Amino acid sequence: MNKYIRALFFLPIILPFVTGLAYSLFKSFGFWDPIGHTSYSHWSKILFSPTTYRSIAYSVYIATFSTSISFALALTLLFHKPARVNLLVLLPLILSPVSVAFIFLQLLSGNGFFARLLAKVPDTSIIFSVDLTAQSPHGFAIILALTFMTIPVFYAFLTKIAEEEQINHQIQLSRELGASYWQSIWKIAIPTLIQKSKFFILLYFVFALSSYEIPLLLGSQNPKMITVFIIDKIQKFDLTTIPEGFGLVIIYSFLIILISRWMFQIVK
Amino acid sequence: MVLEIVDLIKIFDKTPVLNKISFSLPKGETLSIIGPSGSGKSTLLKVISNRLPVTTGHIFFNRNKLNPIPQQPNKGMVYLSQEPLLFSHLSLVKNISFGLNFKNLSPNQFLSKTQHMIELLELKEVMNVPVMHLSGGQKQRVALGRAILAEPTLLLLDEPFSALDNFTRSTVQKVFQKLCAEFSITSIIVTHDIKEALLLGNRFAKLEKGALKNYSTRKEFINDPSTGATEEINYWKSVVNEK
Amino acid sequence: MRWIILFNFVIVIGLLILLAISSEWPYPNLMPGGYFSKNGSFQFFNLVLLKSIYQSLLLSLTLALLTTSIGFVASRYASNHTRLALLPFLIAPIILMATLRHFFITIGVNNTWGGVLLGQFFLAYPFAFIFLHPFWTQKLQDALITSQELGATFMYTFTKIIGPLARPALTLCFFQTFLISWFDYGTAIIIGAGQVKTLTVLVYQYVQEANIYLAARASLIIGIPAFVLLLINKHYILGKIPFYGS
Numbered sequence: 001m002n003k004y005i006r007a008l009f010f011l012p013i014i015l016p017f018v019t020g021l022a023y024s025l026f027k028s029f030g031f032w033d034p035i036g037h038t039s040y041s042h043w044s045k046i047l048f049s050p051t052t053y054r055s056i057a058y059s060v061y062i063a064t065f066s067t068s069i070s071f072a073l074a075l076t077l078l079f080h081k082p083a084r085v086n087l088l089v090l091l092p093l094i095l096s097p098v099s100v101a102f103i104f105l106q107l108l109s110g111n112g113f114f115a116r117l118l119a120k121v122p123d124t125s126i127i128f129s130v131d132l133t134a135q136s137p138h139g140f141a142i143i144l145a146l147t148f149m150t151i152p153v154f155y156a157f158l159t160k161i162a163e164e165e166q167i168n169h170q171i172q173l174s175r176e177l178g179a180s181y182w183q184s185i186w187k188i189a190i191p192t193l194i195q196k197s198k199f200f201i202l203l204y205f206v207f208a209l210s211s212y213e214i215p216l217l218l219g220s221q222n223p224k225m226i227t228v229f230i231i232d233k234i235q236k237f238d239l240t241t242i243p244e245g246f247g248l249v250i251i252y253s254f255l256i257i258l259i260s261r262w263m264f265q266i267v268k
Numbered sequence: 269m270v271l272e273i274v275d276l277i278k279i280f281d282k283t284p285v286l287n288k289i290s291f292s293l294p295k296g297e298t299l300s301i302i303g304p305s306g307s308g309k310s311t312l313l314k315v316i317s318n319r320l321p322v323t324t325g326h327i328f329f330n331r332n333k334l335n336p337i338p339q340q341p342n343k344g345m346v347y348l349s350q351e352p353l354l355f356s357h358l359s360l361v362k363n364i365s366f367g368l369n370f371k372n373l374s375p376n377q378f379l380s381k382t383q384h385m386i387e388l389l390e391l392k393e394v395m396n397v398p399v400m401h402l403s404g405g406q407k408q409r410v411a412l413g414r415a416i417l418a419e420p421t422l423l424l425l426d427e428p429f430s431a432l433d434n435f436t437r438s439t440v441q442k443v444f445q446k447l448c449a450e451f452s453i454t455s456i457i458v459t460h461d462i463k464e465a466l467l468l469g470n471r472f473a474k475l476e477k478g479a480l481k482n483y484s485t486r487k488e489f490i491n492d493p494s495t496g497a498t499e500e501i502n503y504w505k506s507v508v509n510e511k
Numbered sequence: 512m513r514w515i516i517l518f519n520f521v522i523v524i525g526l527l528i529l530l531a532i533s534s535e536w537p538y539p540n541l542m543p544g545g546y547f548s549k550n551g552s553f554q555f556f557n558l559v560l561l562k563s564i565y566q567s568l569l570l571s572l573t574l575a576l577l578t579t580s581i582g583f584v585a586s587r588y589a590s591n592h593t594r595l596a597l598l599p600f601l602i603a604p605i606i607l608m609a610t611l612r613h614f615f616i617t618i619g620v621n622n623t624w625g626g627v628l629l630g631q632f633f634l635a636y637p638f639a640f641i642f643l644h645p646f647w648t649q650k651l652q653d654a655l656i657t658s659q660e661l662g663a664t665f666m667y668t669f670t671k672i673i674g675p676l677a678r679p680a681l682t683l684c685f686f687q688t689f690l691i692s693w694f695d696y697g698t699a700i701i702i703g704a705g706q707v708k709t710l711t712v713l714v715y716q717y718v719q720e721a722n723i724y725l726a727a728r729a730s731l732i733i734g735i736p737a738f739v740l741l742l743i744n745k746h747y748i749l750g751k752i753p754f755y756g757s
Contacts, residue, residue, distance in 0.1 A: 009585035016633040017599040020610030094737035096694035098711045099730035111538050119539050210603035213696050227603045234609050256601050264594050341659040357675045370662035418661040
């Protein structure tokens, strides 16, 4: 009896995912296509198009940088914590991704806050030679926005882990055994925290890779992050790109499943 | 007979942990089952109390054959583990009197039974201490009192005193003996401590490598060299007689 | 590293608040201006915003209640395959909804509040399932059986024994699933398709219309319940209080 109850409760979890994936697979081969017919041509367009790989590489680049920077900064905050900082560090948690995207647009766009600030400072031509504004192809604005959102999450997680692993005691013990403070941090505390955070880091890497609202408002037209790229293909008025969009869903899902397998290995 | 076990087999990962166990237990008796660690003692009690499913075999409780649904309690049986499982959000008094809530008692009866049990358990002085702040021995006494006030047909004790220090263990064992006498409890105690088995039981069995050997008398249990009872008794005699 | 805190609070949140209460920001002024005034009258809320708040609140509260209660019961039956529950959680919500849109249209819930609720349920339910699974420790399962062995019915045990122990975990799960819906954009835009104007959809709409003041107001309103929840749950988030029953 328990087996059937278990299956019933698991159904709303697995069914949408499997259904969506199956539907995407059929659509990518042109099934139920209002204007075309079933064929492999959409897949050859996806697989032989440099835009596909550029989008995936761009997404991985954005996710890698934003995750690494936010983790590093969260670690730094953990060891350099001023008093009464906790609530302030957690503040970005109150903003939705679309709100963060909006405010960073106001900060980093060509007539945004920083542009106005720099306009007041003489001789800033050197700064303007590097395109740091929103919607630049470097993705600086996306990385900054994602980092802003992720720092408090990592900080909260690391605080909890530091307490569970008694990091302070470990540092103290290490110093009693002759190491300096910084040696204790680098050789004991940080490796312990990274070891315990592997799963969490990968989880937020995936979230960054899968983000949509922030690259939608802050991203460039080329390259695009994979989620924006997919939705563009599916939602555009050009119906011929819809099967390609669903094919990209398969590729994106495959990437997520690969990363999740890695995550499950860590948990094991 | 309160309990009858017939050819009970329990297999974990293709290994038989309990191999054709059979025994019976009449009302008012305490069966002490000894055995080394890993012999299957806890598994036996968990199977009887339906915390683990049976592989094959039959369990008759109050002459009724049990067809248990996994993880559902067998009405009339209470299982006590080594670690006392108290309800941390309830007070000591509410923990002890928990079973009385379902017995249609008048408020006076409820109160007098609870107070009497607290006195028997020698917990009057710590009545108002939150249960999580009690010592191990005190928690075990609360768990015992709570179980007995629920008036179970069968009490299953899984090494209930092994986590306690010698002095506390001795105190709690005496409390248990007092309760057994007053409430005519039918129980099974599994333990690896020969002294405890001899002190608390009036029927005896030994579990080793999944097989159960029953003894008809205390003397037979003591005289069997494989139980280690004679050795234990002789050892303490020599300690006492040492000049 | 106090500059991180400075950046967080002063610049980002500060600019958001200033834009929400201003009505102009001419270039090259550094700060927005025209605070609390717009041609002599200032209205923080308009009808569209109020309707959107109502939609979002109703959606989020309903979803939180639904997923927390079902997730709590469901997580008791979770097996070692809990990891599978992570998969739908990892896929971008908007992508998942884009692949399911056809089915929502088929069953007739596309462009409806109910459809958005169903879509958000598919996102929040795996979260609740995973979040509440660790609550059902062996110790708790034993407490469930012990209570019934002592004479209690299943319902009594669930409400008087399991319930109080579960309260911190359930409360936090409720808040988290509330926020999953409250912050959701993908489901609302794909399944709602413009008919269900949640606050997040409104923010994007105002950005497209270049109405940054209304976008800021909507963003600030989105942040208010999240801020309250952050204040209440700060200690749980930082792990100072365990939220799984002991």
